[in-house]
Amino acid sequence: MNSENPIWALISTFGLMSLFAVGGAAAAVPEMHRIAVDVHHWMTDKQFADAYAIAQLSPGPNVLIVTLIGYAVAGIPGALAATLAMCLPTALLAYYVSRLLSRPSQSRWPGLIQAALVPLSIGLMAASALILAQSTDRTVAALLLTAMVAVIASISRINPLWLLLAGGLLGFAGIV
Amino acid sequence: MPPDSAPAVQEPDIPVAHAPPPGLLALFLAFARMSLAGFGGVLVFARHAIVDQHRWMTADEFNETFALCHFLPGPNIVNLSMVFGSRLRGIAGGVAAFSGLLLPPTLIMTVLAIIYARFGDVEVLRRILAGISCAAVGLLIAVVLRMMTPLLKRMDVVVLLLMLGVFIAIGVLRLPLQAVLLVAIPVSIGVTYLMRRKVAA
Numbered sequence: 001m002n003s004e005n006p007i008w009a010l011i012s013t014f015g016l017m018s019l020f021a022v023g024g025a026a027a028a029v030p031e032m033h034r035i036a037v038d039v040h041h042w043m044t045d046k047q048f049a050d051a052y053a054i055a056q057l058s059p060g061p062n063v064l065i066v067t068l069i070g071y072a073v074a075g076i077p078g079a080l081a082a083t084l085a086m087c088l089p090t091a092l093l094a095y096y097v098s099r100l101l102s103r104p105s106q107s108r109w110p111g112l113i114q115a116a117l118v119p120l121s122i123g124l125m126a127a128s129a130l131i132l133a134q135s136t137d138r139t140v141a142a143l144l145l146t147a148m149v150a151v152i153a154s155i156s157r158i159n160p161l162w163l164l165l166a167g168g169l170l171g172f173a174g175i176v
Numbered sequence: 177m178p179p180d181s182a183p184a185v186q187e188p189d190i191p192v193a194h195a196p197p198p199g200l201l202a203l204f205l206a207f208a209r210m211s212l213a214g215f216g217g218v219l220v221f222a223r224h225a226i227v228d229q230h231r232w233m234t235a236d237e238f239n240e241t242f243a244l245c246h247f248l249p250g251p252n253i254v255n256l257s258m259v260f261g262s263r264l265r266g267i268a269g270g271v272a273a274f275s276g277l278l279l280p281p282t283l284i285m286t287v288l289a290i291i292y293a294r295f296g297d298v299e300v301l302r303r304i305l306a307g308i309s310c311a312a313v314g315l316l317i318a319v320v321l322r323m324m325t326p327l328l329k330r331m332d333v334v335v336l337l338l339m340l341g342v343f344i345a346i347g348v349l350r351l352p353l354q355a356v357l358l359v360a361i362p363v364s365i366g367v368t369y370l371m372r373r374k375v376a377a
Contacts, residue, residue, distance in 0.1 A: 146317070
C-alpha cells in the first residue's frame with residue numbers, strides 16, 4: 001500500500017480510531033480534531049467546526065462527520081472510505097462478541113468494565129465540547145448562545161433540531 | 177407503560193409479543209427509516225421502531241443488546257444495527273440493517289459536503305453555520321451535564337478525578353486518544369473493581 005495515498009491514510013486513521021472510540025462518536029471528536037486539523041492539516045479549525053455542525057443538523061448517526069472529513073480529503077471516494085473505515089470494523093467486532101457472549105448479563109465483567117468506562121467517556125465528551133467551543137465561541141454573543149442552548153437543553157425536553165435551527169436563524173440575522 | 181397485548185396464558189421459555197423475523201428488505205427499510213428520522217441521535221428512534229412498532233425484540237432484549245454495543249468501541253448505534261440485524265436474520269440481516277442505517281444518510285452527507293465545498297465561503301452560509309455550531313456545542317454541553325448528574329450526586333471523588341483527568345489530558349493538553357486511554361482504562365477498571373469489593377465487603 002502507498003502510504004502517500006490519502007484514501008489509505010483515511011482508512012488507516014479512522015479504522016484505528018473506531019477501535020479506540022469507547023463511548024461513541026462524541027467521545028471520538030477530540031481525536032478526529034487532533035488528526036484532521038493538527039496532525040494531517042486536512043481541514044482548518046473553522047472547517048472542522050462547520051463539519052460538526054452539519055453532521056449534527058443532518059439525519060443519521062452523528063459519527064457521519066467522518067463522511068465530511070473524508071470528502072474534504074479525497075472527494076466522494078474519500079467520503080465513502082472514511083465512513084466504512086469508521087463503521088465496519090467495530091460493527092463486525094460487535095457481531096462476533098455478541099455471538100460469544102449471547103448473555104452478557106451473566107458475567108459481572110461486562111457490567112464492571114462498562115461502569116469503569118462511564119467517567120472516561122464523559123471526560124472525553126467534555127473535552128469535545130471544549131475543543132469545539134474554542135473554534136466557535138469567538139464572540140460574546142456566540143458564547144451566550146452556546147450557554148443558553150446548554151441551559152435550555154438541560155432543563156427541557158425540546159427537540160434538539162429546533163435549537164439548531166434557532167442558532168442558524170440567529171446566525172443568518174447576523175446576531176452571533 | 178402497560179405491557180403490549182399481554183396474553184392470558186404465558187408459555188414458559190417462549191417469548192411473547194414477538195413478531196416473526198422480518199425479511200432482509202424490511203430490515204434495510206426499517207433501519208433506513210429510523211436513521212433518516214434520527215436528527216440529533218438515532219437511538220430513540222431505533223428503540224421505538226424495534227421494540228414498540230415492529231416488536232422484533234422485547235424491551236429487556238433491547239437493553240441487553242444495547243449495553244453490549246455501548247461497552248464495545250465504535251459508534252454505538254452502528255454496532256447496534258449489525259448486532260440486531262444478525263440476531264434476527266443472521267449475518268445477511270446484520271449487513272442489511274447496517275447498510276440501511278448508513279447508506280441514505282451517507283449519501284445525504286456527501287451531497288452536503290459537495291455543497292459546502294462549493295458555497296462554504298459564501299457570507300450568508302458562513303453566518304448560518306456559525307450560529308448552528310454554537311447551538312451544537314451547547315447541546316453537547318447539555319448531554320455532558322446530564323450524564324454527569326448521577327456522578328455528582330454520588331460525589332465519588334476518585335471517579336470525578338478520573339473524569340477531570342481525561343478532560344484535561346484530551347481537551348486542554350490535546351494528548352493522543354490512544355495514549356490517554358491506554359493509561360485511563362486500566363486505572364479506571366482497577367478503581368471500579370476495588371470500590372465494588374469495598375462495597376461488597
